[in-house]
Amino acid sequence: MKVVVIVPTYNEHGNIVGLIEALCLQFASLRHDMNILVVDDHSPDGTAEAVRELLPRHPELRLIEGRKAGLGAAYIRGMTYAIEAMAAEVVFEMDADFSHSPADVPRLLAEIDAGADFVIGSRYVAGGSIPKNWSFLRRLNSLGGNIVARYLAGIYRVRDCTAGFRAIRVSVLRDIDFSRLRIQGYAFQVALLHAAVTDGARVVEVPVDFIDRTQGESKLGLSDIIEFVENAWWIRLQSAQTFIKFGVVGATGVIVNLGFFTLLLGMGLNKFLASPIAIEVSIVTNFLLNNFWTFRERETRDRVHIKGLKFNAVSLLSLGVSYATFVAFSSAFPAMPPQVPQFVGILPATLVNYFLNSYWTFRETEVSKNS
Numbered sequence: 001m002k003v004v005v006i007v008p009t010y011n012e013h014g015n016i017v018g019l020i021e022a023l024c025l026q027f028a029s030l031r032h033d034m035n036i037l038v039v040d041d042h043s044p045d046g047t048a049e050a051v052r053e054l055l056p057r058h059p060e061l062r063l064i065e066g067r068k069a070g071l072g073a074a075y076i077r078g079m080t081y082a083i084e085a086m087a088a089e090v091v092f093e094m095d096a097d098f099s100h101s102p103a104d105v106p107r108l109l110a111e112i113d114a115g116a117d118f119v120i121g122s123r124y125v126a127g128g129s130i131p132k133n134w135s136f137l138r139r140l141n142s143l144g145g146n147i148v149a150r151y152l153a154g155i156y157r158v159r160d161c162t163a164g165f166r167a168i169r170v171s172v173l174r175d176i177d178f179s180r181l182r183i184q185g186y187a188f189q190v191a192l193l194h195a196a197v198t199d200g201a202r203v204v205e206v207p208v209d210f211i212d213r214t215q216g217e218s219k220l221g222l223s224d225i226i227e228f229v230e231n232a233w234w235i236r237l238q239s240a241q242t243f244i245k246f247g248v249v250g251a252t253g254v255i256v257n258l259g260f261f262t263l264l265l266g267m268g269l270n271k272f273l274a275s276p277i278a279i280e281v282s283i284v285t286n287f288l289l290n291n292f293w294t295f296r297e298r299e300t301r302d303r304v305h306i307k308g309l310k311f312n313a314v315s316l317l318s319l320g321v322s323y324a325t326f327v328a329f330s331s332a333f334p335a336m337p338p339q340v341p342q343f344v345g346i347l348p349a350t351l352v353n354y355f356l357n358s359y360w361t362f363r364e365t366e367v368s369k370n371s
């Protein structure tokens with residue numbers, strides 16, 4: 001398996017050479033094809049020059065350089081290069097400042113070998129840690145970032161959402177449109193994790209000790225924090241929007257259903273015939289609205305005609321559920337105006353419709369578990 005450890009650098013002259021050497025030492029004991037990709041943004045301290053001097057002696061080492069636009073922008077460039085120019089099958093995210101220990105690389109990779117898609121070097125699972133000497137404010141900041149990511153962005157089951165030490169299967173990255181993440185800075189960590197979780201990636205957290213850097217300084221700035229919170233809100237609004245749209249479509253379906261039903265009754269149609277026709281019409285309008293509005297953004301595996309076929313199957317089932325409810329209620333309460341049992345029938349049918357269409361018809365493309 002071809003593995004590329006991506007190391008973004010900005011003014012890491014005092015760290016990068018030592019890190020590359022320490023990584024190569026670890027690589028010697030691994031049976032995979034291990035490589036390093038340094039993504040430098042023309043660091044004024046000569047980081048790139050130091051890496052360039054190592055290139056002749058290290059065939060597994062690559063360097064790309066770009067304009068400084070933030071940590072996320074650097075990772076997007078690095079991942080794209082690792083996939084397209086290096087044919088990577090697994091990529092690592094790793095800091096250059098020894099906050100992430102090269103000795104932990106084999107443990108993260110072992111989880112990929114065991115079938116995980118997205119492995120996180122986690123400070124917040126049992127056995128992991130942050131430096132003992134961190135001030136209350138620094139702890140609060142790190143904890144706050146994770147609370148925002150978990151409860152605002154909705155990545156509930158991951159403990160360390162902001163970690164920058166990760167091993168990721170390229171099959172997961174291929175399904176993610178980086179430009180849709182809309183980030184430049186450190187918010188990339190949460191945006192990428194959220195996209196992977198949404199796509200059904202198998203996430204595993206491995207405990208690691210985060211070590212404070214001794215050389216150079218952190219590049220995390222105020223604009224990164226602002227973008228971080230903005231990004232979490234954006235993710236939250238996106239999910240709320242889908243839910244609200246579904247509700248709106250459902251409400252129009254009720255109006256279409258009852259409106260058509262009343263219209264057909266007025267035309268003198270028998271209520272037991274008018275009912276399924278009205279149900280079918282509302283199911284069709286619901287599908288069209290959900291397909292071209294609610295789930296427009298979802299990247300579904302199926303072509304439209306397959307989705308149409310699935311929709312027809314779901315429709316038939318929903319129609320059966322709705323009609324059975326109508327017949328049962330009409331027979332039990334014959335004196336009721338027929339609109340009441342017709343309305344009651346909508347409820348169970350909506351549930352069936354929602355779950356089958358959301359998890360089957362419009363299911364987001366699944367990530368292959370092993371490749």
Ligand code: GDD
Nearest residue numbers: 008009010039040041070071074095096162164218219220
């Ligand atoms: N190319 C490039 N461009 N590299 C960058 C940039 C950039 O704009 N900004 C930061 N880096 C590099 C740094 O040189 C370092 O190798 C790595 O990215 C991490 O940057 P630090 O500045 O050391 O980050 P940190 O220690 O504050 O944050 C760490 O912890 C966070 C969670 O608490 C990182 O691991 C983050 O990824 C993580 O989110």
Ligand code: MN
Nearest residue numbers: 095097099213
């Ligand atoms: Mn750091």
